Amino acid sequence: MPFAVVEGKPFTQMPTDLYIPPDALEVILEAFEGPLDLLLYLIRRQNLDILNIPIHDITRQYVEYIELMHQLNFELAAEYLVMAAMLAEIKSRMLLPKPASEEEEESDPRAELIRRLQEYERFKQAAEDIDELPRVGRDVFIATVYHDQQQQSDVDIEVDIKDLLMAFKEVMARADLKVSHEIEREVLSVRDRMTLVLDQLMAHKTISFYALFTREEGRQGALVAFLAVLELLKAQTLELVQNAPFGEIYLQAAGS
Amino acid sequence: MRHLEKFTYRQQAVNMEIKELKHTIEAALLAFDEPLSAKDLLQMFADQEITVTDINQALNALEADYAERSIELKRLARGYRLQTKSSVQHWLQNLQQQKPKKLSRALLETLALIAYRQPITRGEIEDIRGVAVSSKIIHFMMDQDWIRVLGYRDVPGKPAMLGTTKGFLDHFNLTSLQDLPSLAEIKDIETLEQELDFPDQAASENTQQELKDES
Amino acid sequence: MRHLEKFTYRQQAVNMEIKELKHTIEAALLAFDEPLSAKDLLQMFADQEITVTDINQALNALEADYAERSIELKRLARGYRLQTKSSVQHWLQNLQQQKPKKLSRALLETLALIAYRQPITRGEIEDIRGVAVSSKIIHFMMDQDWIRVLGYRDVPGKPAMLGTTKGFLDHFNLTSLQDLPSLAEIKDIETLEQELDFPDQAASENTQQELKDES
Numbered sequence: 001m002p003f004a005v006v007e008g009k010p011f012t013q014m015p016t017d018l019y020i021p022p023d024a025l026e027v028i029l030e031a032f033e034g035p036l037d038l039l040l041y042l043i044r045r046q047n048l049d050i051l052n053i054p055i056h057d058i059t060r061q062y063v064e065y066i067e068l069m070h071q072l073n074f075e076l077a078a079e080y081l082v083m084a085a086m087l088a089e090i091k092s093r094m095l096l097p098k099p100a101s102e103e104e105e106e107s108d109p110r111a112e113l114i115r116r117l118q119e120y121e122r123f124k125q126a127a128e129d130i131d132e133l134p135r136v137g138r139d140v141f142i143a144t145v146y147h148d149q150q151q152q153s154d155v156d157i158e159v160d161i162k163d164l165l166m167a168f169k170e171v172m173a174r175a176d177l178k179v180s181h182e183i184e185r186e187v188l189s190v191r192d193r194m195t196l197v198l199d200q201l202m203a204h205k206t207i208s209f210y211a212l213f214t215r216e217e218g219r220q221g222a223l224v225a226f227l228a229v230l231e232l233l234k235a236q237t238l239e240l241v242q243n244a245p246f247g248e249i250y251l252q253a254a255g256s
Numbered sequence: 257m258r259h260l261e262k263f264t265y266r267q268q269a270v271n272m273e274i275k276e277l278k279h280t281i282e283a284a285l286l287a288f289d290e291p292l293s294a295k296d297l298l299q300m301f302a303d304q305e306i307t308v309t310d311i312n313q314a315l316n317a318l319e320a321d322y323a324e325r326s327i328e329l330k331r332l333a334r335g336y337r338l339q340t341k342s343s344v345q346h347w348l349q350n351l352q353q354q355k356p357k358k359l360s361r362a363l364l365e366t367l368a369l370i371a372y373r374q375p376i377t378r379g380e381i382e383d384i385r386g387v388a389v390s391s392k393i394i395h396f397m398m399d400q401d402w403i404r405v406l407g408y409r410d411v412p413g414k415p416a417m418l419g420t421t422k423g424f425l426d427h428f429n430l431t432s433l434q435d436l437p438s439l440a441e442i443k444d445i446e447t448l449e450q451e452l453d454f455p456d457q458a459a460s461e462n463t464q465q466e467l468k469d470e471s
Numbered sequence: 472m473r474h475l476e477k478f479t480y481r482q483q484a485v486n487m488e489i490k491e492l493k494h495t496i497e498a499a500l501l502a503f504d505e506p507l508s509a510k511d512l513l514q515m516f517a518d519q520e521i522t523v524t525d526i527n528q529a530l531n532a533l534e535a536d537y538a539e540r541s542i543e544l545k546r547l548a549r550g551y552r553l554q555t556k557s558s559v560q561h562w563l564q565n566l567q568q569q570k571p572k573k574l575s576r577a578l579l580e581t582l583a584l585i586a587y588r589q590p591i592t593r594g595e596i597e598d599i600r601g602v603a604v605s606s607k608i609i610h611f612m613m614d615q616d617w618i619r620v621l622g623y624r625d626v627p628g629k630p631a632m633l634g635t636t637k638g639f640l641d642h643f644n645l646t647s648l649q650d651l652p653s654l655a656e657i658k659d660i661e662t663l664e665q666e667l668d669f670p671d672q673a674a675s676e677n678t679q680q681e682l683k684d685e686s
Contacts, residue, residue, distance in 0.1 A: 033576050034602030079602050115657075119599055122655040126587060127579035129652035133643040134557050138571040140644065141287030141563060143542050143553035145327050146339040147348065147502035161428045165437060167361065168368035171385055172439065192433040195374055195419045198406040236410045237375065237417060254410030280562050283541035283555045286501070287563050300565045326498035344498045351499055351507070351515045362614045386610045 035083035036120040038062065043117070050117055055094060055110055059087040086113065193228035201238065201253050209240065209249035272304060278314040278321075285329075285338045293335035363393045367402060371424065371436060375406045375417035394418075402427065487519060493529040493536075500544075500553045506641060508550035548640040548647060578608045582617065586639070587654055590621045590632035609633075617642060 032038040042061050043050055066084050069076050093109040108114075134140050200207050212225045229251065232238045241250045272280070281297055297311050315336065319329045326344045330337045340348060359367075366389055369381050381389050397403045401423035408414045420433070430436065487495070496512055512526050530551065534544045541559045545552050555563060564570075574582075581604055584596045596604050612618045616638035623629040635648070645651065 033580060034600055036601035077602065083601070116599075116601070118657050120601060122657060123580055123583050123587070123599060125655050126583035126652065127576060130583050130586070130643065131574065131579050132652075133645070135571070135644070136554070136642050139557045139560055140554045141283075142504065143283075143286035143501055143555060144289065144504060145286065145498075145501040146330075146337050148339070148342075148345075161430075163359070163364055164368050164371065164428065167364035168372055169439070171365040171369060189434055191372075191374055195406055195433075198375060198417070198419070201407060232375075235375070235417075237407055239410075253407055255408070255414065279539070279541040280559050283559045284563055284566060286542060286553070287555050288566060292566070296566055300562050302565065324494070326494040327501060338501075340498045340502050344495050347495050347515050348499055348502050350517065351503070351511060354514050355503070355505070355511060360616065385614075386607055387614050 033124075034077070035080045036117060037124070038065070038080070039083065040117055040121055040124070050121070051114060053110060053114065053117075055087065055091050059084075059091050062087055189224050190227045190231060193224050194232055197225075197228055197232060197251070198237065201251065206241070206250045206252045209251055212251075272301070272306065274310065274314055274317060277301075277306065277310060278317045281311070281314050282318055282338075285336060291332050291335035291337040296335065360393075362387070362390070363396065366393055367397060367424075370397075370403050370418050371420050371433070374419035374433075376419075377409060377415040377417055379415055381418075400427075487516070487521065489525065489529055489532060492516075492521065492525060493532050496526070496529050497533055497553075500551060506547050506550035506552040511550060545644065546646055548637045548645070552641070575608075577602075577605070578611070581608055582612060582635075582639075585612075585618050585633050586635050586648065586651060589634035591634075592624055592630040592632055594630055596633075615642070 032041065039058065039062060040050075042058055043053060046057075048054065048058075063084055066076065066080055069080075090109045090113060136142060197207075197212065209229070212229065213222045217225070229238070233240070237254050238251050239254050241252055242248070243250075280300075284297065284300060285292060294308060294311055298306065298308065315329065322328050326341050327338050328341050330339050362385075365385060366381055369384060370376055373380070373384075378389050378394065394403070401421055403418050403424065404421050405416045406419040407417050409417055424430075425432065495515075499512065499515060500507055509523060509526055513521065513523060530544065537543050537553075541556050542553050543556050545554050580600055581596055584599060585591055588595070593604050593609065609618070616636050618633050618639065619636050620631040621634040622632050624632055639645075640647065640650075
């Protein structure tokens, strides 16, 4: 079974020659889902028993691979290096002489690694099994017929403002923006105003800059309107035009 | 599907029986939302020796099959479509009423971002959410008159800027966008939620139910 | 539809014939995207004297009707759904506009861990897979309504515990989590350790020999 296909050529063995084209390595790296996957591959490739890993050979092969990556300045996930260190540690522990007559027998240093490899392997298999399940859109399609929506009495849509708020909270938490993105009333009113300005532009193509400000709104209102225009300018959604020096300033949709 | 399995698609000059053809065409009409034209159906069997006459014969047979059933084959300008007969409308309406449409999480998040961050482009929504926004969602919200295009940004691709409508405010009983709670206020709901601390699935569902009841 | 038209929904004590019932249920299953439960179907006929037995009888009859056709009645977690048989997939894919995206191994492994080990945190998934889980994968699966947050573990950082949804079962054609393919056996480490014992002297010498060769 080839573990990688490079330029149409299947690779059934880890390349042994000195020079490997960098893109080939990239393919190799992408073929593995992490250090456990790579290790599992090295073990399976040689038909070795997972319960009795020749830790020396495996460590050597693993480190060779890592070094090759390193030499080619390939950015290697830290997990690969952690595994290399773990293998080296197991190897050194296995080289130590067996404690003569200790009260408690020390367990095989490989045990933890074997447990992890086995655990990973069964989920790797489970993933393949899940991929085999008949999937909607790939293997089967949901059978539907057209159903006239017009004839239906008002469709009830189950959504209330709380659902919407929770959705917003979650999506913002997820965006993981370190900058505080408190939505303050003021900010929102600027956004509200931005929408209003765009509305006017849709209706009139150009509007006078000064028409945006009304006496009734007071200073606060003027500030909000001004900030809205600045925001829209920043977002490249509108342009300011002036036909003559000191002439009236107009707003128009960008690119119009 | 004995007949179907008998040949592979590589084989030429094998004619499907009309019955198989009929069942396959039926499956195609049921599988796709859009009407299928005779040309589409022919294309489906491109590697078979199927003619327009065969297709028409199969469609006629299908139509006859549906005579006593509650769906029918409709010939539209764009092609063929299966649809429910109006005689079952009453029953379907019963079902419609007791099964209010639930909005998907993707839709709710998209709508929330549009409400709070308008004017916002689809690309910006995708950046924040980290996943693509489907056109289906955008169209649905436009059909519901919750969102609209406010204008176009003057950058390559001229992306549309989306914003909410009056219909959105009406639906959520808001007088203006400023009535939307601030993020700080939303966080209070979050604290409330955490205090409840749901230990398992059942409890989690319970909590959501309570939240709904509360409102 | 002679029988259906004979009565209006206001009339009581009129029993639909099983055949009519069957056709109406079929139309309902085809009219809605979501699976319909037996309860949904019962409520659809709330004004009729229809029992669960009738519904089941009709569903069985439907199932039999589909035996030689290219669609099938599938019983899923949320209810019944009609879908195309995988045997016609070859033909249908000729008409499929967008080929379905292949799911990445990273996604499938993460999904497998969530499905078999729920509730599970992202950290636990990373421990088993030995690599970081990308947020993109988690978000994508949440968007598809395959996974959801079941709650938060009461440890520092309050990590979210993830689990699968009914949408996951529906998408992968499963009735319940018990239908998942069984996990491979893990060989018992306790017995393993006893068997292995420490490498004896010979093996140890061997290793040292190898070390020498290497240098």
